[in-house]
Every structure is written in C-alpha cells, then in structure tokens.
Amino acid sequence: MSGFPYLTQSGFIGAAPAQQQPFAIAGIPWDGSVTNRPGARFGPRSIRQASQMLCDATHPLFDVSPIDRLGDLGDLDLPNTGIEAMRAALAPLLPPLLAKHHMIWLGGDHSITLPLLRAYRDHFGEPLAVIHFDAHCDTWEDHFGEPSGHGTWVYEAIQEGLARADCFTQIGIRSSGVREAREYVQDQGGQIFTARALRGLESPAQLAPMLDAIRQRLVDCGNPPLYLSLDIDCLDPAFAPGTGTPEPAGLTSNQVFTILEELADLPFVGMDCVEVAPPYDHAELTSLVAAQLVWTYLCGRLAPARS
Numbered sequence: 001m002s003g004f005p006y007l008t009q010s011g012f013i014g015a016a017p018a019q020q021q022p023f024a025i026a027g028i029p030w031d032g033s034v035t036n037r038p039g040a041r042f043g044p045r046s047i048r049q050a051s052q053m054l055c056d057a058t059h060p061l062f063d064v065s066p067i068d069r070l071g072d073l074g075d076l077d078l079p080n081t082g083i084e085a086m087r088a089a090l091a092p093l094l095p096p097l098l099a100k101h102h103m104i105w106l107g108g109d110h111s112i113t114l115p116l117l118r119a120y121r122d123h124f125g126e127p128l129a130v131i132h133f134d135a136h137c138d139t140w141e142d143h144f145g146e147p148s149g150h151g152t153w154v155y156e157a158i159q160e161g162l163a164r165a166d167c168f169t170q171i172g173i174r175s176s177g178v179r180e181a182r183e184y185v186q187d188q189g190g191q192i193f194t195a196r197a198l199r200g201l202e203s204p205a206q207l208a209p210m211l212d213a214i215r216q217r218l219v220d221c222g223n224p225p226l227y228l229s230l231d232i233d234c235l236d237p238a239f240a241p242g243t244g245t246p247e248p249a250g251l252t253s254n255q256v257f258t259i260l261e262e263l264a265d266l267p268f269v270g271m272d273c274v275e276v277a278p279p280y281d282h283a284e285l286t287s288l289v290a291a292q293l294v295w296t297y298l299c300g301r302l303a304p305a306r307s
Contacts (some may be wrong), residue, residue, distance in 0.1 A: 011072035018071025023102035027075035039277035062303035094119035107274030172234035242281025266298030
C-alpha cells in the first residue's frame with residue numbers, strides 16, 4: 001500500500017500503472033501550506049482507498065467505465081521541506097505528463113494548483129478558463145506574511161496570466177474575508193456563485209441559470225481550454241468533515257454532482273481535487289465523496305453526447 005507513510009501505490013478504482021492510457025491520475029501529497037489543520041498529504045492514499053468500492057466503475061448516468069482508459073502514476077515523490085522546493089521539483093515532471101495524458105491530480109493542499117496552471121499555460125500556449133469549487137476565495141495577496149500559499153493561488157494565477165480573469169468561475173464561496181478578497185474574481189471580470197446564492201438549488205432545472213451562465217461565458221471567451229479545481233471544502237462539513245478548513249453552510253453533494261454531470265460536455269483539459277484531510281474524517285465520508293467526484297469527472301470525459 002505504501003512505500004512511505006503518506007505515499008500510495010494502489011491504483012484509483014483499481015487502474016493499472018500509467019503507460020499509454022489517455023487518462024492518468026497522480027497524487028501530489030503536499031500540505032505544507034495549510035493555515036489550520038494539516039493532513040491533506042494523506043488525501044491521495046485515502047481517495048484511492050475509497051475508490052475501490054466502485055467495483056467495475058460503470059457510471060449510472062453516463063454508462064461508461066474509465067478503468068481500461070485510466071492509468072495511475074502513484075504519488076509524485078516530492079520534497080516536503082518548503083513550498084518553493086516542492087514547486088521546483090514538481091515543475092519538470094509536468095510537461096511530459098501533460099503531453100501524454102489527460103491528467104487528474106489528487107492533493108494535497110490547494111497551493112499545488114498554481115504550479116499546475118503554470119504547466120498548463122505553457123502546454124496550451126494560452127491562459128486557461130477555470131471553474132473553481134471552494135468555500136474560500138483564495139485571492140489573498142499574501143499567505144499570513146508569506147508570499148504564496150493555499151490561499152493565494154487564484155490571485156497569483158490571474159496576476160501571472162495563467163488563468164483568464166474574464167473566464168474564471170467560483171462556486172460555493174462563503175468564508176469570512178474582506179470585500180476586496182471575496183469579490184476579487186468578479187472585480188476582474190469573472191463570475192462568483194456563492195453558497196448562499198445556491199441554497200436550496202440542487203436539480204438541473206434549479207441550477208440552470210448558473211449552468212447557462214457558465215456555458216455562455218465560455219462561448220463569449222472563445223472556448224479556451226478549461227481547468228477544474230475542486231477543493232473538497234466547497235461541501236458543507238456534513239458531507240465532507242475531513243478537511244483542514246471546514247466552513248459551515250456549504251454546498252451539498254447533490255449540488256456538486258449535478259453541476260459536474262450537467263457540464264460534462266465542456267472542454268475540460270484537466271482537474272485537481274484537493275484539501276481532503278483524512279485525520280479529521282468520519283466514516284470515510286470525505287474520501288468517498290472525493291473519489292466519486294473524480295470518478296464522475298472521468299466518466300463525463302468519456303461519455304457520448306447526451307440529449
């Protein structure tokens with residue numbers, strides 16, 4: 001199961017080691033940037049373990065299984081001594097993986113998304129559109145006195161031109177924060193759908209205005225490559241207690257699954273699922289929902305167009 005306390009080798013949904021498969025998963029077990037409770041370095045192992053209950057992994061909506069087209073690279077062997085050392089070691093590993101696979105990344109805390117977006121920007125030669133699920137806006141200009149961390153990556157990505165501000169969508173935001181941080185993405189031309197605005201809306205029909213707005217924004221921006229960053233704390237702690245910075249009054253699992261299912265035909269080029277911290281989980285609730293959200297994303301990439 002493990003060659004080191006937080007590194008894992010068993011494949012997601014039992015997938016074979018990555019070779020020539022079009023899709024691949026890799027763990028980035030780094031949590032040195034958390035501002036509250038550490039433990040997300042154990043997220044990849046826990047998500048993989050929870051995924052084993054998916055059996056043949058045939059999705060009940062999409063009626064496909066990704067097993068034969070998915071490879072697992074295990075966890076990337078990275079230093080855990082500092083964020084810059086981690087990012088420096090990660091950077092050269094990414095281009096060959098992006099050239100070979102449609103990648104899904106298991107975190108780890110949310111600071112891993114910035115170096116990933118740097119690599120995607122270089123790979124595609126243009127800034128990306130981003131759909132960002134989170135309780136937190138992650139738009140602070142510093143990380144408690146440090147220049148970078150898991151709460152700064154959105155600000156840094158927009159400032160560096162890695163992500164298009166006008167095609168950046170945040171879903172589930174609800175944490176405390178000054179207006180300049182909370183509404184930074186909107187002030188830069190993007191769109192924010194707060195958890196408060198989405199209360200009670202779960203079905204495709206109820207979420208249609210938001211779904212239509214996301215689709216229209218992509219069209220208006222010329223359909224740039226689209227990246228999904230899913231912080232598990234977008235969910236209410238009732239659905240995902242195992243995370244470092246839980247925030248009450250969050251999204252339901254039904255809401256997030258509906259959104260992923262309904263937007264499955266969009267031009268996604270990759271995703272990450274971050275901030276799963278198993279030491280604070282109960283009955284594997286957080287790992288289970290994370291595994292099934294990743295699985296749903298994968299099946300959505302493979303599913304034939306639905307009417």
